[in-house]
Amino acid sequence: MLVNRPMAIIMDVAELFLPYHKVVKPMFERVSYAHGIRSIDKAELIKQALRSGVDIIVLNEARSREEFRALAEAITLGHGALTTFHADNIKAAEVRLENLVLRPRTS
Numbered sequence: 001m002l003v004n005r006p007m008a009i010i011m012d013v014a015e016l017f018l019p020y021h022k023v024v025k026p027m028f029e030r031v032s033y034a035h036g037i038r039s040i041d042k043a044e045l046i047k048q049a050l051r052s053g054v055d056i057i058v059l060n061e062a063r064s065r066e067e068f069r070a071l072a073e074a075i076t077l078g079h080g081a082l083t084t085f086h087a088d089n090i091k092a093a094e095v096r097l098e099n100l101v102l103r104p105r106t107s
Helices: 042-051 065-076 090-102
Strands: 007-011 024-028 056-059 080-083
Touching: 007 042, 042 056, 042 065, 056 065, 065 080, 065 090
Parallel strands: 007 024, 007 056, 056 080
Antiparallel strands: none
C-alpha cells in the first residue's frame, strides 16, 4: 500500500522504514542528554505532527496515558492513526485500554 497523504511515523527507535512512500515524516523520541537539551516524548511529537499538517499518524507503541490521549485527540480531529500496545491476553488489553484512556485521572 503506497501512501499519498502526509504521514508521520513516531518512534522511540528507528524500527520502520518506508522507502517508497514520499510523504513520510519520521519523528523520534529524544531523552535529555546534555545541559540545555530537553527530552521530547511521543505525546509531544504527536502534537507537533498535528501542527505540521500530517493526515496519518503511526505510533510504534503507545505506553502512557499521555500518548493515548494525544493520539485520541488526533483521531477526534479527523486524522488517521495507528498504534500498538502490549498485553498478555484480550482481557488484559481491555483493562489496559480502560485504565489508560477511558477512566478519568484521579489525582
